[in-house]
Amino acid sequence: MTTKCRKCSTPAIIYQPYSGLHLCKKHFFEDVERKAKLTMRQRYPVKKNDVIAVGFSGGKDSSVSLLLMHKIFGNRPDIRIVAITIDEGIDGYRNYSIERTREMTERLGIEHIVRSFKDEYGKTMDELVVEKKMVENRYSDDKKEVGPCSYCGVLRKKILNKVAREIGATKLVIGHNLDDEAQTIMLNHFRGDVERMVRFSAANELDGFIIRVKPLRKIPEKEIALYAYLNDLPMELTACPHSFGALRKEVRRLLNNFEVNHPGTKYSLVRGYDTMVPLISQALDVSVMKNCQICGEPCNDDVCQACKMLEKKAIE
Ligand code: SF4
Ligand code: ZN
Secondary structure: OOOEOOOOOOEOOEEEOOOOEEEOHHHHHHHHHHHHHHHHHHHOOOOOOOEEEEEOOOOHHHHHHHHHHHHHHOOOOOOEEEEEEEEOOOOOOHHHHHHHHHHHHHHHOOEEEEEEHHHHHOOOHHHHHHHOOHHHHOOOOOOOOOOHHHHHHHHHHHHHHHHHHHOOOOEEEOOOOHHHHHHHHHHHHHHOOHHHHHHHHOOOOEOOEOOEEOOOOOOOHHHHHHHHHHOOOOOOOOOOOOOOOHHHHHHHHHHHHHHHHOOOHHHHHHHHHHHHHHHHHHHOOOOOOEEOOOOOOEEOOOOOHHHHHOOOOOOO
16 A cells, blocks of 8 residues: 555655655655755845855755755845856766756756866865875874865865855855764764864854855755655766765764664754854854965964865965
């Protein structure tokens, strides 16, 4: 017997253990879109003449973010939406997704900017992995060794923020889903990194930093994947060859097990974090911004993370 949608009599396509609801395709779409709209309204209200930059890698999360921004704000003449794709230079992986990002932005009629690590830093991610001996160091005993995803994340975020600022963006959308949020919160707890925990929230405006907006932060990863699939959106079909963030994978496994046994755990974690951060922020001021002495980009130290990672010197 087919299970019916809780809201109508059509066959259900998904069961949400945390809400106890079976939903058909129409009501599943409505649910995803409602959650994204609610997050935007409550946490990142859009103002007249906002310029919304969307970090668009061509993976499921960023594709869904872009489509939702287009659906929610696309018919507002005062709002400009710009997709920004960063080409990290990962052979056999990113080149495929860049093609798909071009197709999707053309189809939706959305402005699209592509910038690369090579243009910005003179090196591709593939070259950096070799230069910094990331694969060899993966097996070293020095636990402080930084893996490819840390490099990639820091370098990508820097270009995204820079391009967003250049085009006058007032918001920068990133595709973090509920699973990503819950994992990052747990990771920061495990590392005891309270400052980063507060910074990660950053729903406030900081000099030179464009507000990072996460419309998917209350939507589970599985639902994003299904929504992307049913809308025929770009998704990662191949795995990045440099992905080996062991700690995050462990946390992901742990949270997924918890979620199976105790549905709603990821939501609770994010909800608790949202309540906690304003309280901690009162005691810990992370709003002081400096400018990197090397590249001039905003950061919270004398030299930004990207310049440290690339070992740039003040005078080259
Ligand atoms: Fe970059 Fe890691 Fe993502 Fe690969 S998996 S694109 S290295 S962040
Ligand atoms: Zn710098």
